[in-house]
Amino acid sequence: MARYDSLLDALGDTPLVGLPSLSPSENVRLWAKLEDRNPTGSIKDRPALAMIEAAEKEGRLTHGCTILEPTSGNTGISLAMAARLKGYGLVCVMPENTSEERRQILQAFGARIVSSPAEGGSNQAVVVAKELAEQNPDWVMLYQYGNSANAESHYHTTGPEILRDLPSITHFVGGLGTTGTLVGVGNYLHDQKPGMQVVAAEPRYGELVYGLRNLDEGFVPELYDENVLTRRFSVGAYDALRRTRQLLESEGIFAGISTGGVLHAALTIAEKAARAGETADIAFIVADAGWKYLSTGAYTGTLDEAAQRLDGQLWA
Amino acid sequence: MAINVSIPTILRTHTGGQKSVEANGSTVAEIINDLDSRHSGLKDRLVKEGNLHRFVNVYVNDEDVRFVGGLDATVSDGDSVTILPAVAGGMR
Numbered sequence: 001m002a003r004y005d006s007l008l009d010a011l012g013d014t015p016l017v018g019l020p021s022l023s024p025s026e027n028v029r030l031w032a033k034l035e036d037r038n039p040t041g042s043i044k045d046r047p048a049l050a051m052i053e054a055a056e057k058e059g060r061l062t063h064g065c066t067i068l069e070p071t072s073g074n075t076g077i078s079l080a081m082a083a084r085l086k087g088y089g090l091v092c093v094m095p096e097n098t099s100e101e102r103r104q105i106l107q108a109f110g111a112r113i114v115s116s117p118a119e120g121g122s123n124q125a126v127v128v129a130k131e132l133a134e135q136n137p138d139w140v141m142l143y144q145y146g147n148s149a150n151a152e153s154h155y156h157t158t159g160p161e162i163l164r165d166l167p168s169i170t171h172f173v174g175g176l177g178t179t180g181t182l183v184g185v186g187n188y189l190h191d192q193k194p195g196m197q198v199v200a201a202e203p204r205y206g207e208l209v210y211g212l213r214n215l216d217e218g219f220v221p222e223l224y225d226e227n228v229l230t231r232r233f234s235v236g237a238y239d240a241l242r243r244t245r246q247l248l249e250s251e252g253i254f255a256g257i258s259t260g261g262v263l264h265a266a267l268t269i270a271e272k273a274a275r276a277g278e279t280a281d282i283a284f285i286v287a288d289a290g291w292k293y294l295s296t297g298a299y300t301g302t303l304d305e306a307a308q309r310l311d312g313q314l315w316a
Numbered sequence: 317m318a319i320n321v322s323i324p325t326i327l328r329t330h331t332g333g334q335k336s337v338e339a340n341g342s343t344v345a346e347i348i349n350d351l352d353s354r355h356s357g358l359k360d361r362l363v364k365e366g367n368l369h370r371f372v373n374v375y376v377n378d379e380d381v382r383f384v385g386g387l388d389a390t391v392s393d394g395d396s397v398t399i400l401p402a403v404a405g406g407m408r
Contacts, residue, residue, distance in 0.1 A: 070404075122404035145404065177404075202380075210324050210401050215361060218371025218402040232380035234373070234398065 007039045008085065011049060012157045014038065016165040016283065021250040022267065024274035030266055031166055031283045032253060033158070040074075040081045042256075042288035043158070047180050048078030050153035051142040052086070061140050063087050068139040070094075070129035072122055072314050073102040074288060075144050075178075080109035091139065093129040095121050097208070097313050101292040121209035121314055123219050144178045146222030154184025162283050163192055173266040173284040175258045175316060176200040176232065179224040181285060186228035200232040201265035203240065203258060203316035233268065235261035237315060238307040241298055243267065244290070248299075256288040257298050258316030319347060319391055322398040327362075330355040339397075344374055345387040347397060362399065363387070371402045 004010040014037045019030040035043035055061035066089035069079055076092040083090040090111040094102070097118035106113055116128040126145065133141045144150050162185065163169060172189055174181045179200075186198035212218060237257075244260030247253045255263075266284040273280040290299060297309045318338040323331050331337050337355065341347040352359035362372050367386070374381045375398040381389040391397060 120403070126404055200380075204378075204398075204400070205403075207325055210326070210403060212326055212401055212403070215326060215369065215371050215401055219404045220370065220402050221404065226382060229383060231383045234375045234378045234380065234400070236378075 006085075008049065008082065010039055011045050012038065013161060016162065017253075019247075019251050022246070022263075024270050027279045028270050028274045029281050030270055031169075031281065032247075032251075032286050033162060033283060034253075034286050035158075036255070036286060036289035040077045041291070042074040042078065043181060043285060044074035044078040044287075045081075046153040046157055047144060047147075047150040047178075048075055048142075049082055050149040051144065051147050052079070052082050052088075054147070054149035055140060055142060061088065065089070066091060066136075066139045068093070068129060068133055068136070068141045069144065070116075070122065070125035071144070072098045072125065073292070076111060077102065077105050077109070079142070080106050080111040083111070084109050091132070093125045093132065095125050095314055097121070099292055099313070100295050105292070118312065119208055119211045120217070121205065123212065123217065126219065144180065148223070150178055150180035151184035151187070151223050154181050155188045156184075158285075159185040159188030159192075163189065166281055166283055168281045169193070169196070169283050170280045171197040171199060171266075171269055171282040173199045173201060173262055173269070173282060175262050175285065175287055176202040177221075177316070179221045181287075183223055183225050183228050187225075190228065197230040197269075198228055199265055199269060200229050201262040202232060202234050203261050204234045204236045205314065206237075206311035208312040209314065231265075231269075233265040235264045236307075237310040238303060239264045240316065241303055241306050241310070244298065245303075248290075253286065254290045255286045256290050256316075257293050257296070257310070259284075259286045259288070261316055262287070319393070320396050321347065321351065322396070324400050326401055327358065327399065330358045330361070342391060343385075343387065344376070344381050344389045344391060344397070347391055348387070373400050373402055374398070375400070 015034045023029045038045040068091045070093045093114045116125040189196040240260035243263040322336045339347045339350045
């Protein structure tokens, strides 16, 4: 069925496509879940809408309210679309070092942007948002890093879709940010299928992003549950870009840069399984498409140049 | 056996500003002890009550050691060790 009553109803049920060129063998196959096929073009439509609906149900969010959220992009864009349709205001706290496209899209949807310092990355956005929440008690902060509706949206939609389309799944690989996708999908798959391997790919940024004043300013999202994960990889900009381009060249999938990081982890596992003569069906998340990253130069010039340009940027 | 260890900005006060230093050892714990013998105070910043500090992540060849044995994770010649503070993800 491809007819929906409204854009919001078109959320989810995204395609899972095989990667015949990148899969190392007939027995070790890679599958990409195309989350860019959501209403605003990213996986964040799922948690954003779920968090709004949960807040509406609790009575925290009523018509005319202003939503506040620390976000460096996709969640903000998802919230901005839903806020526009449902009659809410939106204030996004966003680090300075995020791509220009995200700012323009948020502004097009009518969101207000409050910039937080580049140094410290999303940590600082969280700090600034928490300060704003205190100063504006009538604003509603959904707080994706600690909102259980975030992980639950993946437990109830993303996870079941993947298992329905790939009953033989052995590994799930996703990007680690709020940790909502990995915790939600991971818990669902563990509940349904013993022995599932859940693998995290975490972006490794330039030094600027880790420039905290002290270690206790560090941050682990409240949603994070390390028991859900089997392994966790840290992937730098060079490898993420290399895999993003490889996915485009080999399989025709034009993905965002964070997907390259996820694919890097997925291929590491796939190659190891192939060497060991094991059978594996590895599903991974394509969180968004490449459009929003064109201005970063990710898709042009040499990999070294492109990686250099991303240094200090929040690319995932 | 020398292992290259990458040090985050916030801990470079212990290494005289050096971004990376060499260390010896066959586990993460041994590496940290060896580092501490030359860069005093480093261990206290990384280890709390016998475990890695909650806001510190250590990677051996890009893999988080918490999932491969924690402080007992093995390290071999030619491996690289990266220490990073935990931060919020990027474009969330």
